[in-house]
Amino acid sequence: xxxxxxxxxxxxxxxxxxxxxxxxxxxxxxxxxxxxxxxxxxxxxxxxxxxxxxxxxxxxxxxxxxxxxxxxxxxxxxxxxxxxxxxxxxxxxxxxxxxxxxxxxxxxxxxxxxxxxxxxxxxxxxxxxxxxxxxxxxxxxxxxxxxxxxxxxxxxxxxxxxxxxxxxxxxxxxxxxxxxxxxxxxxxxxxxxxxxxxxxxxxxxxxxxxxxxxxxxxxxxxxxxxxxxxxxxxxxxxxxxxxxxxxxxxxxxxxxxxxxxxxxxxxxxxxx
Numbered sequence: 001x002x003x004x005x006x007x008x009x010x011x012x013x014x015x016x017x018x019x020x021x022x023x024x025x026x027x028x029x030x031x032x033x034x035x036x037x038x039x040x041x042x043x044x045x046x047x048x049x050x051x052x053x054x055x056x057x058x059x060x061x062x063x064x065x066x067x068x069x070x071x072x073x074x075x076x077x078x079x080x081x082x083x084x085x086x087x088x089x090x091x092x093x094x095x096x097x098x099x100x101x102x103x104x105x106x107x108x109x110x111x112x113x114x115x116x117x118x119x120x121x122x123x124x125x126x127x128x129x130x131x132x133x134x135x136x137x138x139x140x141x142x143x144x145x146x147x148x149x150x151x152x153x154x155x156x157x158x159x160x161x162x163x164x165x166x167x168x169x170x171x172x173x174x175x176x177x178x179x180x181x182x183x184x185x186x187x188x189x190x191x192x193x194x195x196x197x198x199x200x201x202x203x204x205x206x207x208x209x210x211x212x213x214x215x216x217x218x219x220x221x222x223x224x225x226x227x228x229x230x231x232x233x234x235x236x237x238x239x240x241x242x243x244x245x246x247x248x249x250x251x252x253x254x255x256x257x258x259x260x261x262x263x264x265x266x267x268x269x270x271x272x
Contacts, residue, residue: 008032033271039069039242039256039264046245047254049268059271060244060252069242069264077228078109078122083220087135088205090198098149099130099194099205099222110226117191118224124231129181130194130224136164137173138202145197148182151190158182164203175206183229194224242266 013019033053040047054060064070082101090097098116109121120126128148136142147159162178184192196205208219245255254266 034267034269036065036265036267037254038262039254039259039266041259041262041264043258043260045256045258047256047259049252049254050250051252051270052250053270054247054252055249055272056247057272058247058252060247061269061271062242062244062254062266063268064242064265065267066263066265068261069266078120078124078126079225079227080107080110080112080118081105081223081225082112082118083224084222085207085218085220087207088221090196090201090203093197093199093201096195096197099132099196099224101222101224103220109228113191116193118193118226119189119191120186121188122228123186123188123190125183125185125229126192126226127181127183127229128192128194128224128226129179130222131177131179132196132205133208133219133221134162134164134176134178135173135204135206136176136200136202137167137170137204138200139166139170140200141166142198142200142203144178144199144203146178146180147195148184149193149195150184150186152193154195155184167202173202173206192226 035049035051037047037049049060082105083103084099084101085103088097088100100115101112102115104112110126111119111121113119118128130146132144132146134144142164144162144164145159146162148155160178160180162176164176165174167173186192198204205221206219207221210216210218242254242256244252246253256264
């Protein structure tokens with residue numbers, strides 16, 4: 001921590017020159033109520049300003065002076081996007097299968113583990129969206145159930161049923177996109193899975209290679225995205241930036257998102 005040290009008068013006063021210098025400095029905004037602080041790193045969520053000028057009722061204002069400090073003020077919320085490039089099938093109509101992913105597009109605060117588990121680093125309410133390329137090669141109308149599990153337990157009232165028309169011909173299945181979004185509340189390190197069940201083993205979640213005439217990109221079997229919505233009652237202001245959460249005689253506590261960088265530096269102003 002650093003602080004400005006402008007000349008002060010002693011208790012008995014000073015010479016006219018000293019008084020003039022100090023008054024002029026005050027008019028120009030130069031006073032001994034500013035300083036500098038760098039946020040604690042190594043995952044810290046609080047940083048202490050130790051300054052004898054701070055009192056119980058002081059107002060401490062912060063101004064970022066480095067790029068990484070400025071970015072913390074508008075911290076990114078957790079998000080993720082994943083897809084799968086393989087066709088997923090069901091060997092049994094009486095078994096629930098987790099949707100799996102083999103490609104990570106984006107991950108920030110949400111991590112894919114064990115190919116199917118989307119684990120939240122931070123507690124909160126999340127919006128999980130998916131789209132499946134369903135394919136039915138049976139010559140009959142079939143259904144696919146899709147629902148969610150948290151830490152291996154089914155989420156109540158989370159199931160959806162998608163109906164598929166019969167195949168077009170023995171070599172050309174019926175295709176449909178199944179898509180929806182769902183809000184799910186997760187504690188830190190909890191994970192969510194998307195589960196599915198088909199009424200026929202002729203139903204698959206189909207991936208398609210790139211096609212021509214015209215040129216078309218590959219079709220993933222599964223695409224999913226997940227975004228942080230709010231703290232969901234688990235925490236307060238987790239991603240609300242940097243703020244002074246308390247002041248006492250000689251110190252103030254800065255609360256901030258977990259910090260791993262060593263260059264998040266702020267200038268501060270003490271009022272009263």
